[in-house]
Amino acid sequence: MNTQLAREWIDNNQGRMCGVSKKIWSTPETAFRERESYEVLVNILKEEGFLVEERFGGIPTAFRATYGSGSPVIGLLAEYDALPGLSQKVSTKKEEVEEGAPGHGCGHNLMAAACLSAALALKEGLESEEEATIVLYGCPAEEILNGKGFMAREGAFKELDLAISWHPSSTTSVQGSPMTALESGEFFFKGRTAHAAGDPENGRSALDAVELMDIGANYLREHVTDDVRIHYQITNGGGAPNIVPDKASVLYFTRAKDRRNVLKTYERVKKCADGASTMTETSYELKSRGGCYEILINETLNTVMEEVLLETPEPVYTEEELAFAEELNKTSPSYERASKADDYESIKTKSIGIRRGFGGGSTDVGDVSHIVPLVMFTTATHNSLAAGHSWHITASSGHSIGEKGMLYAARSMVEFVRRVLEDPEILINAKEEFDRSTKDDKYICPVTDDMKVEDFLV
Template identity: 45%
Template sequence: MTSEGMTWIKANEKFLGEISDTIWGYAETGLKEYRSSAYLEDIFEKAGFTVRRGVAGMETAFVAEYGCGHPHIGLLAEYDALPGLSQAVSHEQKIYEKVPCAGHGCGHNALAAAVTGGGLAIAQDIQKGQVKGKVTVFGCPAEELLIGKGRMAEAGLFDECDVLLSCHPNDVNYVWARTSNAVWSGKFSFTGRTAHAAIDPYNGRSALDAVELMNVGANYLREHVTPDVRIHYVITNGGEVPNVVPKSAQVWYTIRAQNRESVQTLKARIQNLALGASIMTETTFETETVSDCSDVLRNKVLEQVLLESMKETGAPVWTEEEYRFAERISENVAEGLKRKAHSEYHLDGQVYRGLHTGIYDGFYREGETMAVSTDVGDASWRVPTGVFSFASTVIGSPGHSWLYTSCCGSSIARKGVSMAAQVLLRTAEKLYEDHKRIIMAAEEFKKEQTVREEMF
């Protein structure tokens, strides 16, 4: 028997696609998602959810609740875009676009639409009495800054949930049976003394010199860290004009490693680089933490339930028009990236004309660590959490690129949204109906925490 929630999704696929397209069009960066968050909040309020806006000290964060009691299932939504990415939907537009703008190069527009669809569908089941419990959709801003869920976790917003579920656009349909990298991100602001660069440069103390010396140190440090470590930076302030010795300069670092403990050790080494640079240049510096994000704590129980639901739902069924669009986009994807995707995800027989047509069993890569970081990690250490990816771009398409952005503004993403909403609904229904799985997920959560704590 088809549930009320599933009937609702099937009848509202166009509406869910409109949600994805609307947020894609807004393309707002982290903590500035004013229209995106208000749009979603209004949708939930009209559907009868109790909505709290501006939670955890963030104007664009919200909590939308429906039902009561337990099981209490939480869904994690994201809707921030990336700065400097094009919203062009073709290679030709990309070439002629002169002003860089924000773009959904990570597909959070589709993520938000899928989670919204899942939450609204679950509410239909609760309203009709097909399941008993509560669903909460968490509007989590600034994932790209790795800020939102950490602040929401600190505020205790997730703590009443029994489990948390989420999803993410990708080129492959698969369950996350892996963890992620932990990360620390922070800005180093140096202060020196200004001077005329020609008349008396000896009276100046260059803050920019300090930044550059710190960066040189970081680049030499790369030889002496483990292979999993990633160090990247941008100079956010390098002075105003070259004939004035810069009094102020700033560099923004992001450092990643496989776990939080390793990140903290690496952070101390980076701090020493800043200290050394300040001593060499006779400047001072201050450190501002932007984010301090945990690695994802896996939950095998929830992963298995998600995989079951993915197989029951099946991959999106693509149209001829979508295949043609995918082929045009695929022409711009490096062959090496395509081969890598085929190899890593064992995609033989599951790809046609650039699009994934199957469900990859993420447990084939169990125990690996994703190179990326996500603030889902901060939520996963508070409540048992499960995540999956859904196809919404072409095979091999690199994240944080205009290729990803283009696909996530197309019907390919809209098809993925419908599939992902169905997976979230099916997974929630299984958990509402079989409380033992929630108990097992809680036991697995404690077990995994203990193992990790003993390791580090």
């Protein structure tokens, strides 16, 4: 691989790739609705000579783009869905572009452009099409944690020898925490309507069932392991206070450190629904909303990526960029304390290596890591005190701060692939580690055959 050509491609196409990021940022689209973002990416990949399989697996906004025919087969995971309600201008004040509209409060516009940049640069750097195969997967709906599950159900990712995932962050690091597995479902209770004052004895309240289920789940929290998280949202609470509601529903997310424990806990949550149904003489239907695996850490690949991040020159920020980040930080409730720390920076500039410890969040990247060896890393793309899924991130993701972190990530992915191609032992060791980790725990897709993309567009 001619790494110099790949690096030069990124340098020479910075403006173009930042334009892709800004285009996706400017047209934020939520899960499975990412039509314009999809079109932008697919059209460029076609122009650049990639073979593109559109609407992969029948999923309207998923794609699979390939270049080359050799081994190894290396996958990049691009995401481009936005978050509801996080519309924000590129500003240090909270200012919506459009009231209540979505926004890129997780930086997926940067993620899509970074993976596109890396894929096109790698194509430029390959000595021949037989040297390797580059696969760029366009992955919708990460924010509802089942987009990659839908793709995996249709056969995605298993062709790969390894996968690379990058995500925007407030720090530069390698993902050494597995995060959490998740299972979700919506419970639809059915009762019998009646006048709440005139003949309440004839009513069977579906809302009572929802509330009793929630009480049971809240008591359950005392009797689960420390890694478990249980969240719920009442999605239908009835129509009027003087009518005993015959329909009510609640959506549950259950998380734990691994898939096995999350499913065990989820069964106990379902028993709360059973009890509530019995107590209220109602019935219920459970509709699966899917789930995801925790990230399976591959120490072999993590060690290589840690070296890459330490050796790849990090971005240099202008005074204007640092001032922008500092003004954002000042709006954080933790600013007064955090800004007094000896290591405080408005933007974190150095890699902190492999990040360990327990992380409570979830990502469907975990599914891919249980199918093939995977490395995941982050680079700093926003102010250091930005909260996850916040307007700070939306603002930074449309700013040059985010773009510099994005290009740093693309260069890092190229360098990582170079090392894998030049040292076959890396992939051999990574696969051996993966096989050991999965020999007693084979992947079972959380997205069941009866689940449809259309169900998530309501």
